[in-house]
Amino acid sequence: MTETDQPLNVAIIGGGFCGILTAINLLQDAEEYLHIHIINSEKKIACGVAYEPHTENLLLNVPNGNMGAFPDKPGHFLQWLVEMNNIPETEKEKLAVEFSPRKFYGQYLSQLWRDELDKQGYNKRIWVYNDKAVDIVENNDQLQIIATKYPAITADMVILATGNDLPNFVSGLDGALKTNSRYFGDPWKNGCIENIEDENDILIIGNGLTMVDTVLGLLENGCKQTIHTISPHGYRLKPWRDAKEPYVSETGILDNTSDLTGLVGIINKHRKLADKYGQSIYPVIDSLRPRIQTLWQSFTMDEKCQFLKKISAFWDRVRHRLPTQMHHIIEQMRADQKLVTHKGAVVSAKAKGDKIEVLINSDGIARQLTVQRIINCTGPETNITRSANELLRTLTQKGTICPGPFNLGINTDPDGCIITADGVRKPNMFVVGGNLKGILWESTAVPELRHQAKKMALHILSEINVKRSPETVG
Ligand SMILES: Cc1cc2nc3c(=O)[nH]c(=O)nc-3n(C[C@H](O)[C@H](O)[C@H](O)COP(=O)(O)OP(=O)(O)OC[C@H]3O[C@@H](n4cnc5c(N)ncnc54)[C@H](O)[C@@H]3O)c2cc1C
Structure with a gap:
């Protein structure tokens, strides 16, 4: 093994959708020696909070056709359903717009994960720790993940994929x-x-x-x-399907808008047209959704504030059907x-x-x-200073992480690289998932999280290449 073949250790805290998909993308894209350590507590690995519910009657809230785990294959889950259940190809189109039990999605993710574990080779290894991470200690260039059961896990990079926080205690209650x-x-x-x-x-x-x-x-x-x-x-x-006909714009809904006034203009214009024809506004928001992360990042702080005050409630109502x-x-x-x-x-x-x-x-x-x-059932707490997650609380108290804009999640750069309370960018500490809400706004469901997981993996691999470049290795 040469010096550049020394394995890099990447620790992922949280083994739900984001953690597992980041690991799978890393393993699929890495050409070099890589050791991945996944620290996951409480929930079943790969399933997280969402995909191992108590009953089959709880359904996905995104249609089958858009639940694929990979950004270049949105129909991957649909194809898995078809193959698993021997469904004739002729019924695929109908199945694509239906909603499967969330349990099935947990089985899909578990299978993706098992398949990846089976592929482990001499240069790529995976460790899974059923344990709760409570702190990360920096030791020169290395990071030590402190957990409750196992000895400290040493890593070159850490990704926080801790998912949704518990709801906060409600005021008014004794x-x-x-x-x-x-x-x-x-x-x-x-x-x-x-x-x-x-x-x-x-x-x-x-x-x-x-x-x-x-x-x-x-x-x-x-x-x-x-x-x-x-x-x-x-x-x-x-409901997902409105009683009204879906609105189809003759001119297309998207344009090159990059500010809030433009976004409001688009929504109002199509809302009026949809109303005029007695049609449903839902497709308007659905088609704007893939653009919202880019728009949010181009908004000024004042525009973000206005969006949160005036549009977010309507946006969420249409989004979460x-x-x-x-x-x-x-x-x-x-x-x-x-x-x-x-x-x-x-x-x-x-x-x-x-x-x-x-x-x-x-x-x-x-x-x-x-x-x-x-x-x-008031929804996840988004302010990390009030987090029920001991790890996030400890890191916040130490200033290693700090709240994102508007107290939404964790502060990072647009690539998910942590920015400390002192404003220092940490090139070896990252966040994926819902805790990027303040940075990206829409960071909730599989259609955007699969992109994040892929992007994170590519980013980590490019950082690894920087670390491995001859000057860095010495
Ligand atoms: C009930 C529910 C239903 C949903 N349904 C859908 C749906 O139908 N379609 C859709 O697209 N999206 C849905 N979502 C959105 C969902 O949040 C994402 O799809 C996705 O599961 C989020 O993945 P994640 O990895 O960020 O979080 P999770 O999947 O929750 O994984 C986080 C993991 O990290 C672990 N963890 C946290 N802190 C620590 C720690 N300190 N140490 C060790 N482990 C830790 C947790 O125990 C958990 O296992 C749903 C969300 C919920 C809550």
Whole structure:
């Protein structure tokens, strides 16, 4: 082995979609000696929070045809589905616009990962640690990942792929509820939908996609009680397929806009046309979505601020739609009053014996509820200074990482390279996934994350080449 053949060690913290796909791309594209260490806790490797749900009834919220794990093969998952289930090619087109169980997607990712592990050769090795990383210590050019079980893992580069944070504790709730078994702060743990009692209703705080997953889980576990949900804007989830015809622009929706005024102009113009023809606005936002990262980066800080204040709520509402089947179930439950969706906030909530007494403000009217449990579905905390993830909290306290713009995720350059609290760029520390929201805005789902994973792998490999250049190696 020559000096330049010394393996470079890349540690990836988090083994969900982003971590695994970055590793797979690295392994597929690297020509040199490479050792990859994946440190993953709690969730099943490759599946993360999203793709090992408790039931097959929870569906993907992106159609099969656009869930491929590789940016140059958006139909890769569709093809896998066809081959796995011996589906005739003639049905492929129909399957492309349908939504499969998220469990199937977990199986797809697990298989991609197993196939990659099988390919390990003499020059590429993978280690997987089922462990929680709690700190990263810098030691000259090396980084040491401190975890709870294994000895420190030494790496030349680290990628943070830690996924979504837990929701923050909701104001209005009595602080003592934090440790009460009737309060569920992690909506992605099965405990929150199990052991439902026959008495008293259930309160879910939040009215988004996680609320829907939780309601369906409760229903499957035999919940007969009324489920109340509450959030400041109320329930506004839309189905993927609008009742209206999809809008098709005769002139094309995209142009060369690079500022907010241009973006607003495009949205308003097509919104008016869609309204005029009684058509759905959804395709407008869908076709703008692949452009939004570039637009966001070209916005001034003031434009970003205006976007967050005036457009983001509408954008998110159109973006995060429900598969039609799930939407039907929720609408039926609402019609039957089994699901009561409130617009408002929790004023107070306090445990009293084996129940919780809650006062809510529902559309301006005070209502008293007695519930058996409260489930927090308010969505991931995006401010890392309040993170429940010990690693992110520790790195923030040390100044190794700091909040991204508008307290959204972690501050990095556009390539995901960490910028410390002192403004120093760290060429050996990176971020992929949702924590790039402040830098890229749209950094949520597979259609954009697969690009990030590929780009990150290519970037790491070019950094490795810099490290290996004769001058650097000496
Ligand atoms: C419930 C849900 C459903 C979704 N459905 C869809 C969908 O249908 N289609 C779509 O495109 N997108 C969907 N998404 C978006 C989803 O977030 C992405 O598709 C993708 O799974 C995110 O991948 P990730 O690697 O960033 O996070 P994750 O897949 O969550 O992986 C992060 C991993 O890092 C681990 N980790 C975190 N901190 C540490 C630490 N300190 N040490 C060790 N390990 C750590 C976690 O335990 C986890 O295993 C969904 C998201 C959620 C939450």
